Amino acid sequence: MSFVIFTNGLLLLGMGALMGLTAALFPDSSGVFIESAILTFFIGACLTLVSSSGRHRLRRLHSFALTGSVWITAAAAGALPLWVWDLSFTDAFFESMSGITTTGSTVMTGLDSTEHGILLWRAILQWFGGVGFIVAGIALLPIMRIGGMQLFRTESSERGDKEFASAARFASATIWVYAALTALCAFCYISGGMTGFEAIVHAFTTLSTGGYSTSDSSFGLFESAYLQWTATGFMLAGALPFAWYLRVLNRGVIRSEQVQGLVVMLAVVILGLTLWRVATSETPFFEALRLVAFNVVSVVTTTGYATADYTTWGPFAVTAFFFLTAVGGCTGSTAGGAKMMRWIVLVRSIRSQMGRLHSPSGIFPTRYEQKALKQDVLDGVMTFFTFYLVTIMVLGAALSLFDLGVSTSISGAITAVANVGPGVGPVIGPAGNFSTLPDGAKWLLSFGMYVGRLEMLTVYVLLFPAFWRAA
Template identity: 60%
Template sequence: MSIVIFVNGAVILFAAVLMAADAALFPATAGVFLTAAVLAGAVGLFVMIATRSAKARLDRLHAFLLTASIWLVAGLVGALPLWVWALDPVDAIFEAMSGITTTGSTVMSGLDDTPRGILFWRALLQLLGGVGFVVTGMALLPMLRVGGMQLYRTESSEKGEKELRTAAAYALATLTIYLGLVLLAAITYWAGGMSPFDATTHAMTTLSTGGYSNYDASFGHFTSPFLQWSATLFMLAGGLPFVWYIRVYTRRTFHSEQVTAFLGSVAVVILLLTVWLAWADAVPLAVALRLVAFNVVSVVTTTGYATADYLTWGPVFAVAFFVLTPVGGCTGSTAGGAKAMRWLILFRAVKDRVRAINLPHGVFVTRYEGRAVSDDVLSGVVSFFFFYVLTVGVVAIILDFEGLDTLTALSAALTAVANVGPGVGEIVGPAGNFATLPDFAKSVLAFAMYAGRLEMLTVFVLFTPAFWRAL
């Protein structure tokens, strides 16, 4: 238990260092971040000193607790500068949790005039949250057997990649690829006409699939087709599994069933909706393709940028974007949602079950990447989807009791659990803002973002008495 507390203390201290760095970079808000840095640094240092003799060994139960507690602590300490600056505690926690979970929902308005130090902090939270989840998914979630993540470890340990067989080597390779893509995006955005500051912060929130922007109009502030197409490609890059990038480099192969399924399904959806928009609203085909591609990729990868209020395009698009909200990117990417691997396994398992009903004497084995999917993995996937739907339903009911209309409550719950950002409706849609929601509703949604980012089971197991007895 002490090692869990010690690591959380280190997380708080690391956050304090980042706050001090923000203060040094942006003098206008230096007082805010220095105050927050002193408070966080004192707490983090005290916690680390008090538990400095902690043993470094983690068993499975401690891994659950460590995974859940780190993300909660990161969200709370990330809220500290926002609270010291201007936001009330509930809004600060909502904004920081939305940032660290790369959800992108916001309670802030007037972003065009917000101090750069605050905007940079929001982007930094998403940058850390993006790579943090990938590393967590690589190192801990497979061991915790969360809804098919065991297969992700299998993908991360293929024969022939001897130089990257350890979790530390994979984490370093992932960090290198991640920061390399962020740098490439920043250079591309700057070349496309963004200021250096906008290019840097938007690169951070694009590859993390977080979607925080420096402007109330989101990415729609930039009307350049080049910038919008560039962002579309980089959002897709963030939605692909980082182990796939490693495999492409080490084995020179692009094969991946979930990447193929993900890119293929996204392409089909974009094509269909582009044709519909061009036909129904008489939008030029090239413009329709750009608008649809950007916003579909943004929702599917759970980035949450918007270049237009797609709800004004008609009910077909409202339904389409609502359905796309829980899909998510690939397992092992920075994207949220249910993930392509799980959908693929679920569809194949259902298909095999239907075939077994029709041919009771047949033997049907669900396969992924040419390998049989074990019953353990299948049960994990089914459990994940059960808790996914259950969490969305419970959160929606709570929001409904808080006075939200049914559509807003359901959409807000879904977008929070899926870590998408914008939902459907006037309040939580791409042109809306979460600031008008009651404080209790914001608190519930902040927890939903947290639970959704950690795949539900990792969090909910902590609410069982058996876990604490075994610990």
């Protein structure tokens, strides 16, 4: 396990460097970040020194421990500046875990007057959390066969292009695409009237589908139609598979079943809710279309921005947003949720099973990307959905012990596990935040964000004693 310890040490050194950079950029907050950087550097140096002599080849079992530990380490280190600054340790860890998992739930208020260094730090956590999950999705999760993630190989260009033949090269190319899209997003925001600081922060949190903002009003602060449509487009861009971008750039291959599925689903839902909004209010069609498109894309891509309190749009809209919370973006993107790939496989698997019931002697293979899926892939997808549902139910029940109410408990569990951000209801809905929740509930939600970001099984396998005996 020395390699796991060594990697966590390197992560702390990197985060210490980011704290030092933030201190240099914003002298008003330098004390907070310098103190945090010193402690982070010290712990990171100790971990790397004590484990450097024992480095060896990463075994498959160690991949689980590595993947599970780096997010805890990153969240704990990310919480340090927030704790030194002003927040309680519980609030700081919640905010940091929400950031590093790109969930976007927040306990902070008064963001409009908060020091720029703190606001940028939250955005940095989300940006690196987003790219970190892409790299993990490319390099580790398919190997560990988590919840059907081996299907991600069919979305990558590893087998079709020699220049992306290794996971390292593939990850490097993906990071460049991610950075380029972020820069383009920031440029578009500036051209729409944002300040340079607002543009950088929102570009970081848009492409990472994280949703942290510089204002308590979230993206509603910017009433420009141009900015809202721009954000809608880049939120969707962050929720598309980054392997798909590489396929388009390298081979001109546009076809992807999960991209098509996500786009079609969004179009149908947006049109339906827009017509509902026009029919039940005096909102003009194009204004309704903009508001619905922004908020639906924000929820489905698990970004969590809000330009309106959609819980006031009527019970039909509230119900729709409640279910959209669990959908998620595409596999291999920065988005959370169950992922469109799994929903496609689930629907087709149910259809195949219905065919077998109707014609027991017939052959009804479940296909994805024109290939018949093996049973272990189907088992992985079904296992994921089982754990996904059970985790939400148990977490919701645990939250209800704090007398939070049904809507807060259930939507809080879903929004944490799906890494969405806002829930439903007056407390944690788009018009509220998580600051009023008791500390126990915040720790439960932090755990929900953690297991949701790591696809559940990656974390749960670490709880079995047999794993540690084998390791």
